[in-house]
Amino acid sequence: MKLVFAGTPEFAAVALAHLHAAGHDVALVLSQPDRPAGRGMKLHPSPVKQFALAHGMAVAQPRSLRLDGKYPEDAQAARQALEAAQADAMVVAAYGLILPQWVLDMPRLGCFNIHASLLPRWRGAAPIHRAIEAGDAATGVTIMQMDAGLDTGDMLLTQSLPILPTDTTGSLHDRLAELGGQLMVQALAQAAVGKLHPVPQPAHGITYASKIDKAEAAIDWSQSAQTIARRVRAFNPFPGASTQLAGETLKIWAAEASEAGDGTPQASQVAGQIVAITAAGIAVAALDSIVILTELQRPGGKRLASAEFLRGCPLQVGQVLG
Numbered sequence: 001m002k003l004v005f006a007g008t009p010e011f012a013a014v015a016l017a018h019l020h021a022a023g024h025d026v027a028l029v030l031s032q033p034d035r036p037a038g039r040g041m042k043l044h045p046s047p048v049k050q051f052a053l054a055h056g057m058a059v060a061q062p063r064s065l066r067l068d069g070k071y072p073e074d075a076q077a078a079r080q081a082l083e084a085a086q087a088d089a090m091v092v093a094a095y096g097l098i099l100p101q102w103v104l105d106m107p108r109l110g111c112f113n114i115h116a117s118l119l120p121r122w123r124g125a126a127p128i129h130r131a132i133e134a135g136d137a138a139t140g141v142t143i144m145q146m147d148a149g150l151d152t153g154d155m156l157l158t159q160s161l162p163i164l165p166t167d168t169t170g171s172l173h174d175r176l177a178e179l180g181g182q183l184m185v186q187a188l189a190q191a192a193v194g195k196l197h198p199v200p201q202p203a204h205g206i207t208y209a210s211k212i213d214k215a216e217a218a219i220d221w222s223q224s225a226q227t228i229a230r231r232v233r234a235f236n237p238f239p240g241a242s243t244q245l246a247g248e249t250l251k252i253w254a255a256e257a258s259e260a261g262d263g264t265p266q267a268s269q270v271a272g273q274i275v276a277i278t279a280a281g282i283a284v285a286a287l288d289s290i291v292i293l294t295e296l297q298r299p300g301g302k303r304l305a306s307a308e309f310l311r312g313c314p315l316q317v318g319q320v321l322g
Contacts, residue, residue: 018181
């Protein structure tokens, strides 16, 4: 097929690579404008733009697609580029801009979205983070026919994926990105022969995956150990769970709920107090249980396993985090 592709981060770049490998003609790629990054805050192209340019694809980076919005000249230029592309379909994956109705209506077969959840659960911006944070046993990918709502369109293909007890957002993201690319190729093959059958999303089971805020990174030690451990995994690699010690911010990259003994803090212990330092890690009192910290990082330092971390930062039993 002749396609327009819209996406920005690595999740989308993986999908674009699958479409390219499958032989589709990607006539135009839309991606977010270059953003400042790194210590020098130099402008960096998105992973999607990098892949597109490396493979000779035309790229447009409008700041908005709203013809009556803040950047009408960007939207008008994008409209001309989309009209010239004459695409059969538009594939969208983690693009980051709202598609107005004129965009949805332009391709012959409409716009298909790769969404990293089993809709209608976890509509919205951060479905991978929220699925881990909530303790879901499984997630997956939904290929959706886009409409004007927020992830409300008819479902075209779905496939589930188990969430492993060790999964972080980073590891689960990579597996879902691969699955999304494969499933989108399948969906286009079926669309080419008229075998896609749209299914409306159920009216029940709707949840929303709100965007991750950096303020969520701070660990609340008054929560249960299971909740804290899930949030540590959910916020790895971004924004990274954190806690305070003597005015210093420590990043916590890996943690688990204690399975030793009954895992219940003593009455004299307060939430966030270090209760033991063992070969397994640093044991910290939570609401009604113990969290074992196994990978930590000091400001400006490297991510280290707990034993190595303690050689440079000798924590003591009785100290209180947070």
